[in-house]
Amino acid sequence: MTVRITNLVKRYNELLAVDHLTLNIDQGEIFGLLGPNGAGKTSVINAIMGLIGIDGGEIKIFDKSLNDFEREIKKSIGIVPQDIAVFEDLTAYENLAFFGKLYQLRGDLLKKRVEEALHFTGLWERRKEFPKKYSGGMKRRLNIACALVHQPKLIIMDEPTVGIDPQSRKHIIESVKTLNQKGSTIIYTSHYMEEVEELCTRIAIMDHGRIIALGTKEELTSLIGLEEKVVLGLASVNYTLVDKIKKVAGVKDCVVTDHQVTVISERDKGNLGRIIDCVSDSESEVLSIHMEKPTLEGVFLTLTGRSLRD
Amino acid sequence: MIIFISNVQRMLRKKWNLIPMLVFPAALILLVMWPNMEGTRILRVGVVDHDATPLTQNLMDVLQEKAHVQKIRDTDIQVKLTEDLFDYVIVIDRGFTGKLIKNENPMIKGYRIQEANTSAPVRIGIESFINAARNIAKVSEGDSDKFYRGMKDYQNGSFAMAYQTIEDGTRRKRNTVFVMGFLVLGMLFFSSIAATLVLEDKQNNTFYRLFYSPLSLKSYMFQHILSLLLLSLLQIGAIFAIMLLVFKADFGPSVFNIFAVFAVFSLVSVSFGLAISSASKNKRQASVVSSLLVTPICMLGGCFWPREIMPDIMIKIADFVPTTWILKAVEKIILGSSLRGATMEILILFLFALIFFLVGTWRRVDLEKL
Ligand SMILES: Nc1ncnc2c1ncn2[C@@H]1O[C@H](COP(=O)(O)OP(=O)(O)OP(=O)(O)O)[C@@H](O)[C@H]1O
Ligand SMILES: [Mg+2]
Numbered sequence: 001m002t003v004r005i006t007n008l009v010k011r012y013n014e015l016l017a018v019d020h021l022t023l024n025i026d027q028g029e030i031f032g033l034l035g036p037n038g039a040g041k042t043s044v045i046n047a048i049m050g051l052i053g054i055d056g057g058e059i060k061i062f063d064k065s066l067n068d069f070e071r072e073i074k075k076s077i078g079i080v081p082q083d084i085a086v087f088e089d090l091t092a093y094e095n096l097a098f099f100g101k102l103y104q105l106r107g108d109l110l111k112k113r114v115e116e117a118l119h120f121t122g123l124w125e126r127r128k129e130f131p132k133k134y135s136g137g138m139k140r141r142l143n144i145a146c147a148l149v150h151q152p153k154l155i156i157m158d159e160p161t162v163g164i165d166p167q168s169r170k171h172i173i174e175s176v177k178t179l180n181q182k183g184s185t186i187i188y189t190s191h192y193m194e195e196v197e198e199l200c201t202r203i204a205i206m207d208h209g210r211i212i213a214l215g216t217k218e219e220l221t222s223l224i225g226l227e228e229k230v231v232l233g234l235a236s237v238n239y240t241l242v243d244k245i246k247k248v249a250g251v252k253d254c255v256v257t258d259h260q261v262t263v264i265s266e267r268d269k270g271n272l273g274r275i276i277d278c279v280s281d282s283e284s285e286v287l288s289i290h291m292e293k294p295t296l297e298g299v300f301l302t303l304t305g306r307s308l309r310d
Numbered sequence: 311m312i313i314f315i316s317n318v319q320r321m322l323r324k325k326w327n328l329i330p331m332l333v334f335p336a337a338l339i340l341l342v343m344w345p346n347m348e349g350t351r352i353l354r355v356g357v358v359d360h361d362a363t364p365l366t367q368n369l370m371d372v373l374q375e376k377a378h379v380q381k382i383r384d385t386d387i388q389v390k391l392t393e394d395l396f397d398y399v400i401v402i403d404r405g406f407t408g409k410l411i412k413n414e415n416p417m418i419k420g421y422r423i424q425e426a427n428t429s430a431p432v433r434i435g436i437e438s439f440i441n442a443a444r445n446i447a448k449v450s451e452g453d454s455d456k457f458y459r460g461m462k463d464y465q466n467g468s469f470a471m472a473y474q475t476i477e478d479g480t481r482r483k484r485n486t487v488f489v490m491g492f493l494v495l496g497m498l499f500f501s502s503i504a505a506t507l508v509l510e511d512k513q514n515n516t517f518y519r520l521f522y523s524p525l526s527l528k529s530y531m532f533q534h535i536l537s538l539l540l541l542s543l544l545q546i547g548a549i550f551a552i553m554l555l556v557f558k559a560d561f562g563p564s565v566f567n568i569f570a571v572f573a574v575f576s577l578v579s580v581s582f583g584l585a586i587s588s589a590s591k592n593k594r595q596a597s598v599v600s601s602l603l604v605t606p607i608c609m610l611g612g613c614f615w616p617r618e619i620m621p622d623i624m625i626k627i628a629d630f631v632p633t634t635w636i637l638k639a640v641e642k643i644i645l646g647s648s649l650r651g652a653t654m655e656i657l658i659l660f661l662f663a664l665i666f667f668l669v670g671t672w673r674r675v676d677l678e679k680l
Contacts, residue, residue, distance in 0.1 A: 049521075049522050051518070051521055051522070070524070071524040074522065074523060074524045075523075075524050077522070079519070079522040081515060081518070081519055081522075083515045084514075084515065085514065085515035085516045085518065085519035086514070086516065087320070087511075087514070087516055088514055089320050089323060089324065090316075090320070098312065098316055099523070101312040101316075102312055102520065102523040102524075102525060103523055103524070104524075146519075
């Protein structure tokens with residue numbers, strides 16, 4: 001077990017930031033910690049790293065307690081902090097070298113690792129520049145690179161993609177996958193559904209310091225039902241079309257309103273193509289398609305009655 | 311020691327830091343010392359030695375240390391002085407040594423062309439030499455063997471000291487003492503600015519990030535303080551070098567001792583900087599606080615003018631600022647005291663360092679503020 005959190009409690013004065021949280025993360029997972037602002041994600045991470053005192057519970061990392069093996073444990077963890085934390089007065093290269101040395105890397109190995117991290121995050125070309133000259137996305141990537149120089153067994157990324165362009169985001173997502181394939185366990189916090197859905201093997205949804213749902217993406221979405229909905233906007237509608245659609249495998253219902261046909265179908269049947277075939281068979285034309293799959297967003301909405309992002 | 315090394319590098323890399331570190335004190339020193347630069351020219355002294363005894367030879371050897379000494383003939387005095395070949399000419403009459411040993415009061419005549427101060431060191435040197443000789447003559451009770459043995463001891467041993475502590479003609483040393491005040495000012499400024507590196511790192515979050523790594527807060531603080539101390543010592547060294555090499559400043563009997571008291575003061579200035587940084591929320595606040603504190607502390611301590619010209623009440627208050635004590639120590643040592651002679655001042659400086667250090671580290675660094 002890479003991380004084992006049992007009944008963690010963290011208070012900031014009156015505020016209960018983490019409320020009896022229990023969580024186990026296996027080796028090799030990409031574990032998603034999803035929750036709205038103030039859910040307590042960062043508090044959990046800081047508790048794991050021993051940076052904040054905790055008010056209850058137990059945390060074990062690599063089956064060891066942080067109190068007794070602090071140096072050893074910290075050496076094998078890389079943290080990407082939520083707020084960008086890089087030295088403005090050091091170049092990208094120097095930043096990485098600095099963090100490498102903090103983790104006791106020296107000499108040729110240090111050089112090699114720094115180069116690897118720079119290539120990995122696509123910053124090699126601009127390694128001699130100061131972060132001041134970087135775009136937001138590049139700074140984010142540097143922020144990530146600093147956590148990777150020492151090739152940690154466990155990488156904890158706290159909202160690594162906040163406020164960046166889609167391209168950088170894509171780059172980061174791909175990097176996370178690669179890191180995982182290379183053998184690192186990853187904890188990934190976010191309040192972006194899409195990222196967590198795409199990346200994570202298991203997901204915990206947090207709210208008010210508690211885990212309100214935990215499982216694979218499929219397990220979570222199945223919590224709110226097993227159906228998906230397709231809304232077709234059509235040039236013309238006739239009833240034979242509706243009958244035809246109803247006969248497509250997996251379709252449970254089909255309702256017509258004006259020029260719209262709403263099809264309710266079992267999940268993941270892959271029958272959209274056949275539904276569209278029906279439309280063209282009846283010499284109508286599809287003007288618009290709108291699919292509604294059950295999403296984590298929906299899960300969150302259903303569980304809390306609030307949407308994830310304000 | 312990664313924090314130590316990288317902090318030193320980062321602080322040196324900031325060009326602005328060079329201003330309080332070097333440019334500012336050096337400029338003030340230049341302002342004061344430039345007009346006195348001429349005094350550093352080596353004096354040329356002519357000696358008319360009618361006596362020619364071992365004692366007069368001794369005297370010439372001693373003068374040689376301070377000036378360029380040449381024997382000349384009686385008849386040349388006028389010419390050599392007017393042609394500006396010599397700054398000062400002395401005439402030693404026949405029988406000078408004999409009279410001296412017999413406890414009489416023989417005189418050495420001195421000639422100079424203008425009422426220039428430049429010959430002061432030579433005159434004082436001669437005076438002190440003859441004074442010493444007279445004292446030894448008194449003890450020797452007219453025995454010339456005894457006298458010369460005494461002279462020998464004197465020259466081997468206490469001579470340097472006696473020479474340095476003559477009451478008068480210490481203008482250049484006083485000058486050095488005076489400009490040392492600017493170094494004190496520069497040190498306080500520089501240390502309090504350099505110490506804000508922590509605040510900067512807190513602002514850009516790197517400070518907190520450090521402790522995700524195996525680094526401990528204790529080790530961090532230790533290395534941070536060490537880096538500040540090293541820079542402070544570099545500052546002292548650089549300013550000393552400028553003063554010695556460019557201005558030929560007179561540090562009195564021991565540059566090393568002066569450096570040593572400044573090293574003690576660097577403990578004060580570094581912990582002063584730490585205290586300010588720990589009390590301030592951000593860099594801007596720290597620099598405002600430091601300029602509000604450093605200037606009056608330096609004024610009280612006598613960095614800009616002699617303490618004695620201040621009203622009595624201010625002089626009393628000045629006892630409670632560290633600048634007073636560093637300057638007192640510096641003055642003592644430049645004017646000839648040993649380090650032991652300044653024990654009290656040095657102890658008080660240590661006390662100030664301790665107080666500032668406690669203030670600076672009292673407030674636990676708050677890692678919960680993540
Ligand atoms: N140092 C602190 N002092 C007081 N309260 C804090 C502190 N840090 C966090 N909190 C509070 O604890 C709660 C949980 O905060 P935390 O930062 O863990 O949430 P988060 O899930 O990381 O949120 P976000 O998505 O905005 O990063 C919040 O209500 C926050 O205001
Ligand atoms: Mg957070």
